[in-house]
Amino acid sequence: MATRTQTTQEDPVDLSLRLEGDPQPVPGCAHCDNVALERDRARANGDGSKQSDCNVRMSRHLADAHG
Numbered sequence: 001m002a003t004r005t006q007t008t009q010e011d012p013v014d015l016s017l018r019l020e021g022d023p024q025p026v027p028g029c030a031h032c033d034n035v036a037l038e039r040d041r042a043r044a045n046g047d048g049s050k051q052s053d054c055n056v057r058m059s060r061h062l063a064d065a066h067g
Contacts, residue, residue, distance in 0.1 A: 023058040026066050035061065 025032030039054035
């Protein structure tokens with residue numbers, strides 16, 4: 001006779017939401033200013049995807065040029 005094993009679902013995983021602010025431009029850096037302006041325009045137009053892309057570009061630039 002086959003034995004049945006009852007399985008139950010584990011509790012759900014709670015993933016915290018990271019609420020980091022936008023990366024900030026370095027004063028006097030033209031590239032930072034351009035990306036920040038593009039990001040602000042995207043935000044004003046409701047383009048969250050482009051805003052996110054600008055944040056990634058800003059983060060990479062900050063690490064490469066100012067890090």
